[in-house]
Amino acid sequence: MVPWLSPDDPFPPLERALGASSGAPGLLAASADLLPSRLIDAYRHGIFPWYSDGQPVLWWSPDPRMILRPDEFKVSPSLKKTLKRVLRDPAWEIRVDDDFAAVMRACANAPRRGQRGTWITSDVIDAYSSLHRIGDAHSIETWFAGQRVGGLYGVSLGTMFFGESMFASVTDASKIALSALVAHLRRNGVTLIDCQQNTAHLASLGGREIGRKPFIAHVRANVCAHAIPWRFDKSVLADWLGHGQGHTETPAVPTL
Template identity: 45%
Template sequence: MAFYLPPGVDFFPHPFLADNDGLLAVGSEVSLNQILLAYQYGIFPWSNSEDPLLWWFTHPRCVLYPSKIKVSKSMRSYLNGNRFEWSVDRDFAKVISLCRKIDRPGQGDTWITSEIHNIFLELHEMGFAHSVEVWNENEIVGGLYGLSIGKIFYGESMFSLQANASKFALIKLCHFLKEREFDLIDCQQETRHLMSLGAELISAETFMDHLRLNIFKSGKNEDWTL
């Protein structure tokens, strides 16, 4: 049974109290400080705009270790060719806007509410939130964004307007994070798309160990612009 969080609450129940589906709590409010606090414990908001605010701790956890990204033969042609170009943090606002607008069959309304949208714009200005853009002829055709705390990147959403553009973005992100000695990407929820690219499921206990160790990692918010 999910816990109810009244407005103004600045704490969460222990993540291991989440139900079998991963639902931990209902209510409270979405604020910048709440987002930063929640993600440090592997908790994230996800609900349709017309629903009450839902906070989740999915388990087992879908994660991707940057060094384990799988690159298929078909994707190598994209990486070795010149069809796509890529950048980091060149147009965060456009990426999150496209993630919000993209049609996702079977998922109903977007979970990226106006409040979430505005908070992540502010987190980007603070150096916590980052985006990867994929370009084709000076147009953004794919990308992703997420939150960086310590040496964990918390993936939020991705989109693709051309075939394989989101895969290209994720592969480039993994290379980028590997160079910076990041431990993992928190994918939050398992999908066939992510699993085909090398994501794996780990236990809640193992994921929590990563989170505890991450507390001691550098939290410096560097300029990622590329």
């Protein structure tokens, strides 16, 4: 039985999440509220919300957990070529927190293979926008010729980044934003990005699974660290590529 949380109830121990043999592995609890305070408490414990419109808020702690280590990020030859073009052409920009809610709306409207609808409802946008206003959630945006063409958003606590969603309206635009994020996180000593659940796309970029216990240990050790700065532009890519990073040659991954 999945416990129902009243507003003041703490999350149950993570070990009580449903197991692999259940129909919903990793499901930990359900609630009616998606308050900013509840969200922050969830992320500090390695828990995230994911549910469909019309459902209660469902809270998850899967085992294993998909993660991406910035120093394991895979840059294909084609993506490296694209990043160099982005650096040369002033029409390309990386903006941070230009319009957080707009990025969330774009992610909500992005088509997902095998998925119908989105969990990024207006209530979810409002909740994460509240985190953004207090400096705990950020958007990294790819712009071309004055138009936002891709980006991502996530939650940042201490030296821990929890990725939420990405979108692209032109080829590789979300990968450009992710590359800038990886470069920024490496510069600031962040060693792990939470990707929540396994997808082939994330695996192609270097994502992999780790067990819940080491993931939670990493979260607890990093969420209380001093917050990192959240101001950068595409020059972070120049520093990263110029110091021999992003050089991993892997087979070209499918374009978005």
